[in-house]
Amino acid sequence: MTTTTTPEQTVPALLTTIEAAALLRCAPATLELDRVRRRWKVPFLRVGRSIRYDRASVLRWLADRNPTELAGA
Numbered sequence: 697m698t699t700t701t702t703p704e705q706t707v708p709a710l711l712t713t714i715e716a717a718a719l720l721r722c723a724p725a726t727l728e729l730d731r732v733r734r735r736w737k738v739p740f741l742r743v744g745r746s747i748r749y750d751r752a753s754v755l756r757w758l759a760d761r762n763p764t765e766l767a768g769a
Contacts (some may be wrong), residue, residue, distance in 0.1 A: 709751055710741070716749035720758065 708715070716738075717724040730736050731747065739753040 710743070710748040711751055711754070713747055713749070716740075716754055719751070719754060 711719065713724045713727050717727050720727075720738075727738060727740075727749075730738050731740060737757075739750065739757055741748045741750060
């Protein structure tokens, strides 16, 4: 029996800074600076000494900032 995977299953739930930057199409340095200055307030988590971005939270943050653009209007 073969199983098929959807794109959601292949993307990890917790993203590194580089992965989150790729998702948002910005430079990793932009997210690093935001963690210090909190200008855009992209949600992130500290896991030990590591920084991770919850994929669902980042997408929800993006949708809240640009609801019409993401809806295809």
